[in-house]
Amino acid sequence: MVADPTGGTRDRSAGAARTDDPARRATRRHAPRPARPAGPAPVSAWPAIAATVIFAVAFMFIATEKINRVAVVLGAAGLMALLGLVPGSDVFYSHHAGIDWDVIFLLFGMMIIVGVVKQTGVFEFLAIWAAQRSQGRPYRLMALLVGITGLASPFLDNVTTVMLVAPITISVCRRLGISAVPYLIAEVLASNIAGAATLIGDPPNIIIGSRAGLSFNDFLVHMAPITLVMFLAFLVLARFMFRKSFEYHPERFAAVRDMDARAAITDAAMLTRCLVVLVLVMVGFGLHTVTGVDVAVVALLGAGVMVLVTRADSARYLAEVEWPTLTFFLGLFVMVAGLTETGVIEQVGQWATGAIGDSWFAGATSLVFGSAVLGAFFDNIPYTATMAPIVADIASQADPQTGQALWWSFALGADLGGNGTAVAASANIVVLGIAARAGEPISFWQFTRYGIATTVLTTLIAWGYVWLRYFA
Structure with missing residues (x-):
């Protein structure tokens, strides 16, 4: 999470229209690329090698699940700190070099909110409604x-979306006597796709918008159309990916069909107060680029107000906090910081950009596919924050329209x-934690095999879109 892009409110629609000028396209395709300025001095090799080995071994243990993933990331993070691969106290105080507390407190605040709302019975109500x-x-x-999920994700953080939808999913699947696992996986995959549509829908977009000076309207014009295409393609893909999991039990549905969904609401007055606070929280999320109030602060404030106005049972809502998930994030942030501080990610980025040559389309291709691959292993939030300055350097050498295309x-x-992969985005990790608590654990490879198929399909569609819209 990063500070809001206060300078990124201008509308570039007029400039975007000029992209279709054939003369400009021809010039852009054939003009030689300016020479890149000399980069920073090479980093010391041994810290980079040590950080890479620690990260790779930890990732292997997470993937094989032979050791508890929380123990793995804490051990790897501690080893990196012990070897000095992360800069001392900066681990606790620096966005760039350590734990991103904005993400931690956003998660914590939303977990409290979900825990309070759950006490009203509204998730059971929505589960019965969805089944019917x-x-x-x-x-x-x-x-x-x-x-x-797809309707909510462009306007809410992906973590918030899946935390609100997941409890409903688990409840409805229990009502129908089917496994919630394929539905939870499909929802988080859909959330990551749909969140790409807007500036606030996915954390990487906030980082990119701030760095490139791109507004909310810019994202709607350039990202929303292809996001809709990819989302529809995913719905078709899901029909085939999860086909073996689609079990229909008519007798279970018969039992749910005649149920009164409204009877599931245990405290209507409490629900009303919760909904008012929840709406205000959603408004705060949507306006954070205007108010400058970080979404983590909005989530914590909303959690506090909701607890106060509902007088909810503290033992019950605290029991809903996914402490293992929060701890996993702490360790993962330190692990990625080790790669960042030793220059591993930057060196990979510079190697990739150095291989582009004189073709701007080759550069765009490298950014689409390279970011999809690297972001799958390094968590796309710190990856985006690290790569954004490198992309800014490349884009500054192009004409404005080509720069935007990059x-x-x-x-x-x-x-x-x-x-x-299962650890590539915050929403993925949160859903794995929710599923484990519900008694339906999702393994690393169970999620990742569906995630890879989805990533390949959507990335190919995105690449075709970039070529057609900006370079064809």
């Missing part, structure tokens, strides 16, 4: 839940890379 609307048909239910290529790759 889908008539118990598994794929129809998935399309309904994924559609709700930024959109970077945004698409970073956003879509969040689906690549």
Whole structure:
């Protein structure tokens, strides 16, 4: 998470229109690329090698799940700190070099909010409603839940979206006697795709918008159209990816069909107060680029107000906090900081950009596919923050329209890379934690095999879009 892009409110729609000028396209395709200025001095090799080895070994243990993933990241983070690969106290105080407390406190605040709202029975109400609307048909239910996720993700942080949808999903699947795992996986994949549509929908977009001076309207014009195409393509892909999990139990649906959903609400007055606070929190999220109030502060304030106005049972809502998930994030941030501080990510980025040559389309291609691959392994938030200055350097050497095309290529790759593995995006890790608590654990490879298929499909679509819109 980063500070809001206060300078990124100008509308570039007029400039975007000039991109279609054939003369400008021809000049852009054939003009030689200016020579890059000399980069920073090479970093010391041994710290970079040590950080890479520690990260790779930890990632292997996370993937094989032979050791608890929280123990793995804490051990790896401690080893990096012991060897001096992360800069001392900066681990606790620096966005760039350590733990991103904005993400931690956003998660904590939303976990409290979800824990309080859960006490009203509204998740059970929505579960019964969803089961009745889908008539118990598994794929129809998935399309309904994924559609709700897709509508919310462009306007809410992905973590917030999945934390609100996941409890409903688990409840409805229990009602119908089916596994919630494929539905939870589909929702988080859909959230990462749909969140790419707007400036505030995905954390990498906030970072990119701030660095490149791109406004909310810029993202709507350039990202929303292709996001819709990718989302629809994912709905079709999900029909085939999860086809073996679509079990229809007519007798279970018959039991749910005649239920009164409203009877599931245990405290209507408390629910009303919760909804008022929740709406205010959502408004705060949407306006944070205007007010300058970070979304983590909004989440914490909303959690505090909700607890006060509802007088909820503290033992019950604190029990809903995913402490292992928060701890996993702490360790993961330090691990990635080790790669950042020793120059590993920057060196990879410079190697990739140095291989571009004189073709701007080759550069855009590298940003789409390279970001999708690297973002799948390094968590796309710190990856985007690290690569943004490198992309800015490349874009500054192009004409303004080509420069924007490179930024959109970077945004698409970073956003879509969040689906690549189970640890590639914050929303993925949160859903794995929720599933484990619900007694339906999702393994690293169970998520990742679906994530890879989704990433390949959507990245190819995104690459085709970049070529057609900006270079063809």
